[in-house]
Amino acid sequence: MKVAFLGSVEESFVEYVQELGYETEKISKEDIGNNNYSRDFEILCGSMLFERMDLREFENLKYIFLYSQGIDYLPLDYIKEKEIILCNNKGAYAEPIGEFIVYSLLAMEKYARTNIENQQNKIWKRRAITGNLYNKKAVFLGTGDIAQEAAKRLSGFDLEIIGYNTNGRDVEYFNKCVNLENLNSELNTADYVVLVLPSTEKTKYFVNEDLIKEFKDGAKFINISRGDVVDEKALIKYLEKGKIASAALDVFEEEPLSEESPLWDMENVYITPHISGTAEDNYERFVRCARKNLENLKENKELINIVDLDRKY
Known part of the structure; x- marks a missing residue:
């Protein structure tokens, strides 16, 4: 052959x-x-x-x-x-992306951008408070191999880890899993929402304005799946409103991300160029x-x- x-x-x-x-x-x-x-x-x-x-x-x-x-x-x-x-x-790519998700959560909670900017500008400014991962709750939209590797790594941080899949079946490393019928009640109290769904006709714009409205105020969001699983305009809207406190985005509706996108200038957004799977x-x-x-x-x-x-x- x-x-x-x-x-x-x-x-x-x-x-x-x-x-x-x-x-x-x-x-x-x-x-x-x-x-x-x-x-x-x-x-x-x-x-x-x-x-x-x-x-x-x-x-x-x-x-x-x-x-x-x-x-x-x-x-x-x-x-x-x-x-x-x-x-x-x-x-x-499950293990490196699993690590990337942990890295992204820590970067947002520990103010990584501010820390680097202060170092670059030689500013010695102590901070009394940073975020923690422990005692928090993460909801994974999708429970495939990537989500499992991330959940496995996050389990050492003492988080409650919830998974969403189509039938709510139990999956290793998740405290519990839910289907669409029970998803909103979990999103209402989730500190983190991690998107790991594949791109299909059924998942296009799965994270839309209606779903984002169910997020807990001040939730943090990560997307390492595909850009078209998120309504980017709705995401930008609720980042600007503060409904979503911060986001780590590795994928976008159009790649490369346009220089005109407001996401580039948002202090509460961490952008990477579709590299979460590199190792x-x-x-x-x-x-x-x-x-x-x-x-x-x-x-x-x-x-x-x-x-x-x-x-x-």
């Missing part, structure tokens, strides 16, 4: 895949820009560069193995129609599921992380 790797990929990984018995080719960003690449592959491995390609040109395509967990940038209806097997990189072992995580599935194909084993194209995750 022939495999194409989109974008940058380490030669050692390519050589390993060749040793498994595959024919391989690398397709760079420049190749895609110049329309200079073959279309006769059965397997494509990649992520965001798929946006620049027309999958209809790959008549032999049978498998797509993603480097990303998100799938919202792909032509999912076409993939379903052609019965192409799509596998994402679920779980590969010092990033490359190993990048190709983790693609590697495993290429191995499993050769060994006639079941593939991992097959996306349900009806549910879109």
